[in-house]
Amino acid sequence: MNRHVDPRQALPQPDGIATGEVLLDVRNVSLRFGGVKAITDISFDIRKGEIRAIIGPNGAGKTSMLNVINGFYTPQEGSIVFRGKERKKIAPYEAAASGIARTFQNVALFKGMSTLDNIMAGRTLAMHRNFFWQLIYYGPALREEIANRRKVEEIIDFLEIQHIRKVPVGRLPYGLQKRVELGRALAAEPALLLLDEPMAGMNLEEKEDMSRFILDVNSQFGTTIALIEHDMGVVMDISDRVVVLDYGRKIGDGTPEEVKSSQEVIDAYLGVSH
Amino acid sequence: MLAKAEAGDTLDTFPKYLVLNAKRFASRPAMRHKDLGIWQGWTWKQQLDEVRSFAVGLSAVGLERGDKVAVVGSNRPRLYWSFAAIQSLGGIPVPVYADSVAEEMAYVLDHAEVRFAVVEDQEQVDKLLSISEKVPSLKDIVYDEARGLRDYDHTHLHSFEEVQAKGRAAIEASEETVARWQAAVDLGRGTDLGVMLYTSGTTGRPKGVMLSNDNLVKSALHGNAFDRLGPDENIIAYLPLAWVGDHVFSYTQSYTAGFCVSCPESPExxxxxxxxxxxTYFFAPPRVFEGLLTAMMVRMEDAGRLKKRMFDHYLALARRVGEKILNGERVPLLDRMRYFLGEILVYGPLKNRMGMTRLRVAYTAGEAIGPELFRFYRSIGLNLKQLYGQTEACVYITAQPDGNIRADTVGIPSPGVEIKIAENGEVLYRSEGTFIGYYKNEEATRATKTPDGWVHTGDAGFIDGEGHLKIIDRAKDVGKLQNGELFAPKYVENTLKFFPDIKEVVAFGDGRAFCAAFINIDLQSVGSWAERHNVSYASYQDLAGHPDVYGIIASHVEAANRKLSEEPMMAASQIRRFLVLHKELDADDGELTRTQKVRRSFIAERYGDLIEALYDGSTQKYVETEMTFEDGRKGSVRATVRIVDAKVFGSAAAPVREAAE
Structure with missing residues (x-):
């Protein structure tokens, strides 16, 4: 393949942060639940436009880390800088409004609603007309609905899920539900997309599809992506940089090659005799 | 309805038709595509604009008269437009199956010497780039869907939009551009090569069928006239672009009749x-009709009792009178009224579900359709017909005319087609749609097409009393009995396999005195009979050898013989002796292919003793056969197989019977 230029270089930078600059900076974060230390003094950054993987054995604190980033947990120590703004405490809805969207380890969709409605739900933040306007469903409210629907249809087209547009998501196979969830997160047009095990429980073909979608989201929309994943093959293939956690501590950080050759990481994964 | 007076206009190329349609059907729809959940439409005038600007852009990229251009992808407006655009410049489109593997595609593209390719998306671009070394002639690739392609090297890669924009700019810059394009269109001749379609071919390499513009235009016009297709038709394009059927239905007939083609949102x-x-006009291979029916039946199983009873009641009525009403035969008034009620309550909603409410003409072809399936669709009032065609004939060889339909024939010769049956039973045809030849394959052309224009179909058949063609087998499988009568094993086998109790049949007779058969019972069907009649059995072999089972099979063979005796060509192929095999034919033992087709020569070798026993008059034979079990172990079965005489009908019976003894 003739990949000779990095397309992200050419993208416009609406938020004043250039590609390659730090979008999110995690500084010395520690998180405790009572006496249990979930995360201990972790620092890493996510650069704009990259695919950043967070890996580690079970219970390493990966999902907790994501929850800290999108404001679901508030760390006892440390701080997070997102788009140059430092914050100590943030509510999940504020995080969403500031441009962070996520998917969940266990699919969290509205099972009784159609694919279309689920993804439309992801546009909530882009709907500015109030409830009464929407009741009237005319003029500005209608125009807004149409504009948002268009955006959603583009996402449906992008993720190749036209055939399930009107199917209640509860009836869909798991792999497709995961795709719908990704669609809903994309609908928020996030600056940072957090994916919690996007490929868990998928077969090889579904994993390949999902990998392609993640890469395409990244290159097409320039979305920065942080993902947790267990499949090492996938992680090494698609991510630009990897953070490795173990027992709540950071034990590795760097490109896939660097991480792969780090003794500490190998020990954590394969186990060592002490 | 519109422009009837001008319908007589005949031109010789499709770009010329496009220009004409842009005048006569200017604001009528030519193409639709569902995109972002909404049907987007183009009128003929807009279609002309799209095609023309793309063509001008293509010539700027370097397309020249005589260049071959591969078109790869699913049914999308832009790919259909590229056909006309390429032809308007004197190029030759070569549609290629989008799902063919890289290796196969490399062969076709290299053989066709394509210089350009118009493809759908990244998947196809990747495939072409991966084989670019094997296709030295390929220079530039144009893609429709830009997604994922942004960071590719674009020196020889162009997006459809960009090429079109180039064309639009040239048209705006100078008025001469359009005139020049029109001059290029006018240069096109009916005798020019119009399109090259590669036949998938079950054996050997695919062959490039060269069809001239005359071939395509004239067959399309004949087809239009035969089914009275006009600008008001509506079709959905969903079959592979590289298949002659789609090319004719979605492109050549649309351009000549002026109707609108709709492209689906995605294949799913x-x-x-x-x-x-x-x-209003629909074409599908039998499996599509089968799939639709199955999906509906499954839903009906979940329906409430009232609905289910209503459904069953009216379907029974439809079976009784539906087809007669469709054929315009006499039906009592009361039944007509009942049928009308059924139309409102059941048939109408059913047709709506299947998207066939407005269907006027539907064709099935490609393989034989089950008679039950065929009758079901006809009985609910759908004008489903059979067609027999080939790439080499621009589809049409025979087709069933409205109101004269039978489940077991493929109809009468299409307008402008002559048919004859060769000495060995092979069907030959000659028409204006007959192909020029195979590209760069003189030998194959000579083997298929005679100097005076007759084309060998490779299928054996005969013309029945009413002039309908009946296909019986592949010509190479057809043999002769000792008395010189035609012997078509597949036809005999299918006649027997019609009975649910019979799963597989192998008929013998080539070079023999009479026809005889091996029969495999259907364990499920015969097993349920055994259960109902308290017949206990331990294995397939046990059940197959049961005297009562032999009785049942004998009655089926008799019924089949009666049917065969009614066909003058087949009467000699009645089954005189048969046996029920002691084991099921199995692909694991090499007796069937993986697609469940009988491997005749292998079976003849393996069961040589049994075949001899069929013909030497013995009434039983002891055999030992090796077989493979499901877990891969090998074992052998021993059995004494009984051989039974069957009753035959008609005049030809007696002398051969004596010869056998």
Whole structure:
């Protein structure tokens, strides 16, 4: 393949942060639940436009880390800088409004609603007309609905899920539900997309599809992506940089090659005799 | 309805038709495509604009008269437009199956010496780039869907939009551009090569069938006239672009008749999209009809009792009178009224579900359709017909005319087609649609097409009393009995396999005195009979050898013989002796192919003793056969197989019977 230029270089930078600059900076974060230390003094950054993987054995604190980033947990120590703004405490809805969207380890969709409605739900933040306007469903409210629907249809087209547009998501196979969830997160047009095990429980073909979608989201929309994943093959293939956690501590950080050759990481994964 | 007076206009190339249609059907729809959940439409005038600007752009990229251009992808407007654009410049489109593997595609593209390719998306671009070394002639690739392609090297890669923009700019810059394009269109001749379609070919390399513009235009016009297709038709394009059927239905007939072609949103949404479009003219291989029916029956199983009873009641009525009403035969008034009620309550909603509410003409072809399936669709009032065609004939060889339909024939010769049956039973045809030849394959052309224009179909058949063609077998499988009568094993076998108790049949007779058969019972069907009649059995072999089972099979063979005796060509092929095999024919033992087709020569070798026993008059034979079990172990079965005489009908019976003894 003739990949000779990095397309992200050419993208416009609406938020004043250039590609390659730090979008999110995690500084010395520690998180405790009572006496249990979930995360201990972790620092890493996510650069704009990259695919950043967070890996580690079970219970390493990966999902907790994501929850800290999108404001679901508030760390006892440390701080997070997102788009140059430092914050100590943030509510999940504020995080969403500031441009962070996520998917969940266990699919969290509205099972009784159609694919279309689920993804439309992801546009909530882009709907500015109030409830009464929407009741009237005319003029500005209608125009807004149409504009948002268009955006959603583009996402449906992008993720190749036209055939399930009107199917209640509860009836869909798991792999497709995961795709719908990704669609809903994309609908928020996030600056940072957090994916919690996007490929868990998928077969090889579904994993390949999902990998392609993640890469395409990244290159097409320039979305920065942080993902947790267990499949090492996938992680090494698609991510630009990897953070490795173990027992709540950071034990590795760097490109896939660097991480792969780090003794500490190998020990954590394969186990060592002490 | 519109422009009837001008319908007589005949031109010789499709770009010329496009220009004409842009005048006569200017604001009527030519193309639709569902995109972002909404049907987007183009009128003939807009279609002309799209095609022309793309063509001008293509010539700027370097397309020249005589260049071959591969077109790869699913049914999308831009790919259909590229056909006309390429032809308008004197190029030759070569549609290629989008799902063919890289290796196969490399062969076709290299053989066709394509210089350009117009493809759908990244997947196809990747495939072409991966084989670019094997296709030295290929220079530039144009893609429709830009997604994922942004960071590719674009020196020889162009997006459809960009090429079109180039064309539009040139048209705006100078008025001469359009005139020049029109001059290029006018240069096109009917005798020019119009399109090259590669036949998938079950054996050997695919062959490039060269069809001239005359071939395509004239067959399309004949087809239009035969089914009275006009600008008001509506079709959905969903079959592979590289298949001659799609090329004729979605491109050549659309351009000549001026009707609108709708492209589905994605291959997975075809059923839903068809429902929205409700085509008036529809073509599908039997499996599509089968799939639709199965899906519906499954839903009906879940329906409430009232609905289910209503459904069953009216379907029974439809079976009784539906086809007669469709054929315009006499039906009592009361039944007509009942049928009308059924139309409102059941048939109408059913047709709506399947997207066939407005269906006027539907064709099935490609393989034989089950008679039950065929009758079901006809009985609910759908004008489903059979067609027999080939790439080499621009589809049409024979087709069933409205109101003269039978489940077991493929109809009468299409307008402008002559048919004859060769000495060995092979069907030959000659028409204006007959192909020029195979590209760069003189030998194959000579083997298929005679100097005076007759084309060998490779199928054996005969013309029945009413002039309908009946296909019986592949010509190479057809043999002769000792008395010189034609012997078509597949036809005999299919006649027997019609009975649910019979799973597989192998008929023998080539070079023999009479026809005899091996029969495999259907364990499920015969097993349920055994259960109902308290017949206990331990294994397939046990059941197959049961005297009562032999009785049942004998009655089926008798019924089949009666049917065969009614066909003058087949009467000699009645089964005089048969046996029920002691083991099921199995692909694991090499007796069947993986697609469940009988491997005749292998069986003849393996069961040589049994075949001899069929012909030497013995009434039983002891055999030992090796077989493979499901877990891969090998074992052998021993059995004494009984051989039974069957009753035959008609005059030809007696002398041969003596010869056997």
């Amino acid at each position: 949404t075809v059923t839903e999209d068809r429902r929205e479009i409700a085509p």
